Amino acid sequence: MKKGAITIVAIVAVVAVVLLWGVGVYNRLVTEDENVQNAWAQVENVYKRRMDLVPQLVATVQGAADYEKSVLTEVTNARAGVEQAQVDPSTLSEEQVKAYQQAQDRLSKAVANTIKVTVERYPELTATQGFRDLQTQLEGTENRITVERGKFNDAVQKYNTKLRRFPTSIVAGITGFQKKGYFTAPEEASEPVKVEFNF
Secondary structure: OOHHHHHHHHHHHHHHHHHHHHHHHHHHHHHHHHHHHHHHHHHHHHHHHHHHHHHHHHHHHHHHOOOOHHHHHHHHHHHHHHHHOOOOOOOOOHHHHHHHHHHHHHHHHHHHHHHHHHHHHOHHHHOOHHHHHHHHHHHHHHHHHHHHHHHHHHHHHHHHHHHHOOOHHHHHHHHOOOOOOOOOOOHHHHOOOOOOOOO
16 A cells, blocks of 8 residues: 555544544533433422412412411512523523522522411411421422432533533534533522521
8 A cells, every 4th residue: 555545544544533532422412411401301390390389378378367468479479480480491501590590499488488477377277187288298399399409400510510521622612512500509598597486
């Protein structure tokens, strides 16, 4: 074989190896992106469960007591805010995830306040099986939300790490993969918990 032909074969072999490597990296990024989107779908699933339970909470409390409209309005407005907070699952940008999280945190706080005020002002309501069941379901849903948000953050961390590592970052930049946003603790989570004993 001539020297020129050997050079061409070597160049073609190197290009083929680089292309195969790039395809492999791209496919791994697609897999990680799909894992993140799956985790996001699970987060939305548990948030949807809570959204479905909130009207039941409001109806139960309204039906059992002459309830303060301000608390019910807070829950209703927070729920409407959650419905307006939209996230594009294909991007899951940090800004979108943060806005979505803030809307969800407002709803969590409103639901918790509703239950607290209801229990304090209407102790007879807590004796009814329907209210206790609803309260248990809401608490269980909040726990599921925490678990799914943790799984989502794990998937995002794995994806973002892979995205930023060299030389994968080159393929990610060329093919348009973007960093995903995390769920973070709300600001009030850093404040100490106030413990009260009202006997």
